[in-house]
Amino acid sequence: MTVLETIYIETPLSRNTLNVLHSGDQVQIFGVIYTARDATHERMCKAIQQGKELPFDPKGQIIFYVGPRPAPPGRIIGSAGPTTASRMGPFTPMLIERGLKGMIGKGRRSERVRQMAMEHGCVYFGSVEGTAALLSGCIQHAEVVAFEDLGPEAIYRLTVSGFPAIVVNDLHGRDLYEERRNLYRRLWAG
Secondary structure, eight states: OOOOEEEEEEESOOOOHHOOOTTEEEEEEEEEEEEEHHHHHHHHHHHHHHTTTOSOTTTOEEEOOBOOOOOOOOSSSOEEEEEEOGGGGGTHHHHHHHOOOOEEEBBBOOHHHHHHHHTOEEEEOOTTTHHHHHTTEEEEEEEEEEEEGGGGSSEEEEEEEEEEEEEEEEESSSSSSHHHHHHHHHHHOO
């Protein structure tokens, strides 16, 4: 079995940092990331359409598709597992156009989102569902920065250390899901 090398990246992200990543690369993220889910994305896109400022500047940032659980006693945050990325698809292009450089979720992205991400220099990182407790252990600080009324769907600013993810869609047009599906087809074909 081959052991893959882990690539360490710090936020905010730059195109130079992202250019060296390829689908299938394992990364550990250090720095600040933001959380956002369906309702939050909808509010941010309405703000953009109305010419209002966003609660944070997405330029160079990563959005983690998560609705973290409340923090139990003695913890910074509760479990924080990824949610399905496709639900954010209709809203994602507006954020990519404003400089978003990374997204973390589970599941595939639409062709439109993949194309926009590649054109504007944004990478989609996958996170494995069922790892919520592990991921919350990588969060060193958490604070709500906007939309507190949405509860777990509020925007959180998270400071992370060694947050694990896998590059799914890179800047070179590669898609890990498609590559693995083709590999398994060849293996099963014989």
